[in-house]
Amino acid sequence: MAKKIKCAFCSGSGMDPYDLLSPLSHCLVCSGTGHVEVEEPMKKCAFCGGTGRNPLGARVACIVCGGQGMNHCESGLICNQCKGTGKSSDGLPCTRCKGAGYK
Numbered sequence: 243m244a245k246k247i248k249c250a251f252c253s254g255s256g257m258d259p260y261d262l263l264s265p266l267s268h269c270l271v272c273s274g275t276g277h278v279e280v281e282e283p284m285k286k287c288a289f290c291g292g293t294g295r296n297p298l299g300a301r302v303a304c305i306v307c308g309g310q311g312m313n314h315c316e317s318g319l320i321c322n323q324c325k326g327t328g329k330s331s332d333g334l335p336c337t338r339c340k341g342a343g344y345k
């Protein structure tokens with residue numbers, strides 16, 4: 243079942259948080275609605291800490307959750323490879339959980 247949550251990338255404003263195209267451009271993650279739908283059960287994205295923003299510095303949406311700030315995860319068990327951080331030692335998404343932090 244999909245649940246409607248506030249878009250993390252734009253904090254629910256529906257506007258592009260980085261003004262990449264213009265200050266009036268819509269958020270690419272939620273198409274300007276301010277909400278996104280994520281399949282339940284869901285957990286906060288470990289890779290971006292739930293911000294929906296790419297922690298690697300680029301002004302783009304998180305590559306793990308796609309900017310939604312949450313990831314669908316079936317078991318909810320912490321990934322034992324990255325210990326729930328979602329990151330590998332090189333700073334890239336954990337290869338096991340793909341950055342979600344959970345199995």
Ligand SMILES: [Zn+2]
Nearest residue numbers: 249252269272
């Ligand atoms: Zn948005």
Ligand SMILES: [Zn+2]
Nearest residue numbers: 287290304307
């Ligand atoms: Zn994320």
Ligand SMILES: [Zn+2]
Nearest residue numbers: 321324336339
């Ligand atoms: Zn992991």
